């Protein structure tokens with residue numbers, strides 16, 4: 001099996017583990033019961049095909065399968081996770097409803113995405129761009145992040161916040177436009193195995 005595909009399996013193991021730890025259920029239960037994982041599996045496979053499968057005939061065939069699969073996910077959940085986006089391991093999506101991610105977005109490891117989030121392109125001219133988000137970032141329901149901003153590690157973003165500026169490591173930001181209210185970080189909002197033990 002190609003090394004790049006083994007990386008997909010390893011990433012998926014970390015994704016599934018987030019649900020196992022957060023919900024205290026078996027991997028089989030979370031796999032069948034959490035649509036967030038279905039969205040993530042579709043994204044990881046499509047991302048792998050997009051960047052690593054270059055064989056003639058096989059690539060367009062798999063691309064077609066991925067396009068149909070993505071459309072089904074979009075119809076069922078309203079979530080758009082483009083295959084070009086870079087999303088780290090251990091992704092947790094509690095309620096995958098209406099999440100829209102632009103294709104240039106970068107999201108780090110062990111992040112939590114809530115329902116109705118937009119991570120999109122914004123700005124004008126040379127200020128146009130898409131967010132880069134660090135590791136262990138919690139993004140609350142309804143939050144919008146846009147423009148070429150950098151969100152540091154361990155940041156917590158409140159429900160319905162609109163983030164248009166960089167956020168430093170450990171910041172807790174709320175409101176429209178989002179302002180830092182503390183540096184208590186995303187601790188307690190992000191559960192993953194290393195933290196749990």
Ligand SMILES: CC(C)(COP(=O)(O)OP(=O)(O)OC[C@H]1O[C@@H](n2cnc3c(N)ncnc32)[C@H](O)[C@@H]1OP(=O)(O)O)[C@@H](O)C(=O)NCCC(=O)NCCS
Pocket residue numbers: 094095114138140141156157158159160161172173174175181182184189
């Ligand atoms: C932003 C957040 C992560 C911060 O958590 P925290 O560090 O524990 O901070 P607190 O909840 O104690 O809130 C601190 C202050 O910010 C305010 N605040 C919290 N979230 C806010 C938000 N989304 N918008 C505006 N103000 C907010 C609180 O009212 C509080 O104000 P006060 O000091 O005047 O009382 C959290 O409030 C949040 O938005 N969580 C979302 C939880 C959620 O989505 N649950 C449902 C999942 S399905």
